Amino acid sequence: MRALVAALFLLALSACSTNTRQLSIETNPSGATFYEEGTGATHQAPITLYYSLPETSREADGCFTIRPYVIYWTSGAAVQGANRLCGDNLQWAMRYDRPVGHPNLAADLRVAQYQQAQAQFLAQQQQLAAAETLAAIAGTAVQGLANNQTAQVSAPQIMQERRVRCSSRVVFSTIYTDCN
Known part of the structure; x- marks a missing residue:
């Protein structure tokens, strides 16, 4: 069976x-x-x-x-x-x-360089948002200890209180990131 x-x-x-x-x-x-x-x-x-x-x-x-x-x-x-x-x-x-010998390679290299810079900027923004979230969690825990409260802090609860949200969108070859 x-x-x-x-x-x-x-x-x-x-x-x-x-x-x-x-x-x-x-x-x-x-x-x-x-x-x-x-x-x-x-x-x-x-x-x-x-x-x-x-x-x-x-x-x-x-x-x-x-x-x-x-x-x-x-x-x-x-x-x-x-x-x-x-x-x-x-x-x-x-x-x-890219086909070898096609004219204006410099234009294509500029686009690649710009795209790489945008990707690095986006990665830095995401790291900053993560660091701010961790700082908010740590700050809430320290504040609780300073007030002689129990240090049992729930991460999801803190995340709801102080959440950094980032959204990115691509318009043509530009990445726009908004964080709040």
Whole structure:
């Protein structure tokens, strides 16, 4: 009986297996624009995309076909992306290099440098928000000790009292972060 229950559980578990496939795209230099044909969706690289691709959509050669896409750099350089995902992977990683010899490499390098600076700024803002949250937790605990109160402080309670919230949004090639 236990074997039957275990077999049914495994069968149910396999029926719920994920159909989500992940495609990570990097460009060299970074900051190129990913453009998905047919939808008009654009994203700045590096980017990770998620596709719901059930096994029934796998072709005879073992590959999935996704919408065609193009990678564009600021200079106008472009490469056609691979729109076939082959193998039993759930994750694929693609790296696209800017075509050698295309004019105005300096413009593409400036975009990459700007993107890197924005990513560093965002990371610093997130670290600052985390440090302020820890300081709020520590400050509440110290205040309780100074007033001869029991030092049993619940972190979720403190987090509700003093929560730093940051949200970021991307507008073209600029990341805007607001914290309050």
